[in-house]
Amino acid sequence: MTWTEDPRSAPALRWGILGPGWIANAFVAAVKAGTQQQVVAVGSRDEPRARAFAEKWDVAGVYCSYEELVADPNVDVVYVATPHSHHRDHALQAIAAGKHVLVEKAFTRNANEAREVVDAARQKQVFCMEAMWTRFLPHMVALRKLLADGAVGDIVNLQADHGQFFPFQAAHRLYDPRLAGGALLDLGIYPVSFAHDILGEPSRVHAVGTLTPSNVDGQVSLIFAYDSPAQAELSTTLWARTATRASIAGTAGRIDIDGPFYTPTGFTLERLDGTTFRFEKPLTHGLHFQAAEVARRVSAGELESPLMPLDESVQIMSVLDEVRGQIGVTYPGE
Numbered sequence: 613m614t615w616t617e618d619p620r621s622a623p624a625l626r627w628g629i630l631g632p633g634w635i636a637n638a639f640v641a642a643v644k645a646g647t648q649q650q651v652v653a654v655g656s657r658d659e660p661r662a663r664a665f666a667e668k669w670d671v672a673g674v675y676c677s678y679e680e681l682v683a684d685p686n687v688d689v690v691y692v693a694t695p696h697s698h699h700r701d702h703a704l705q706a707i708a709a710g711k712h713v714l715v716e717k718a719f720t721r722n723a724n725e726a727r728e729v730v731d732a733a734r735q736k737q738v739f740c741m742e743a744m745w746t747r748f749l750p751h752m753v754a755l756r757k758l759l760a761d762g763a764v765g766d767i768v769n770l771q772a773d774h775g776q777f778f779p780f781q782a783a784h785r786l787y788d789p790r791l792a793g794g795a796l797l798d799l800g801i802y803p804v805s806f807a808h809d810i811l812g813e814p815s816r817v818h819a820v821g822t823l824t825p826s827n828v829d830g831q832v833s834l835i836f837a838y839d840s841p842a843q844a845e846l847s848t849t850l851w852a853r854t855a856t857r858a859s860i861a862g863t864a865g866r867i868d869i870d871g872p873f874y875t876p877t878g879f880t881l882e883r884l885d886g887t888t889f890r891f892e893k894p895l896t897h898g899l900h901f902q903a904a905e906v907a908r909r910v911s912a913g914e915l916e917s918p919l920m921p922l923d924e925s926v927q928i929m930s931v932l933d934e935v936r937g938q939i940g941v942t943y944p945g946e
Contacts, residue, residue: 789828
């Protein structure tokens, strides 16, 4: 059975990369290997960094400022790949220039900034989407179809975790409050967005957390409740490499997603009657599926994706705001 469209079938757009860091390199590698998309420009305030990126990926347009990048008439869509703390400003720059935007997760630092970006995109009539790449991966497409067909019955329990080990370094972006560091926005966004994808917006949020010496969240555990019997149990940490698995259990069965659940992977459906279904891990990069989604929606004249709607990105940021309020994390300049 074919669960997803081939990303190579998506119409080609011309992409500009705003911020040539690690995630931008991974994104371009996947796009070049798995789509028809064209990366035509890169912008960085660090000229040697921009030129090195351009040479590595054979990118023609090299700009030493973000203003020049978003003004390039050859760029159709801008991929905002800077730290969370800068997503709002850089997305607004691109939108003001009339560019479509794909904004790395977490969408912004907080819900107010997310609303600003969404309002600007809607006013300017450009496409805008949070780059939550997991939403578009083959196993998630298959999983949502099975859930819609009642494969596990009524969902009762959802679990997901994401932990990685990062030794404390005050200057590291994950420990720097000025860059909106902490586990929650960088790692925890995956389990939170996963729960939102499957169960929708929670009606109640309960959080406990432990802060780092730099006063960002080092570890957070979450319970989400809904206007149904369902509950979600989520966790994230900077201090241990966890299993990064996820599961969905219901009245008719359970789906266990292999770790890391947020990357291209497989899962097993086990029904109460003992029958099983196995979705095997595909051999694929992964990040190119979201690029293909952008290209298809833009080419169709649509302004957002039904798989990652803008209002949902705002809702998720509101939930993260509530979590940060409960555990006592604020960022300078909010």
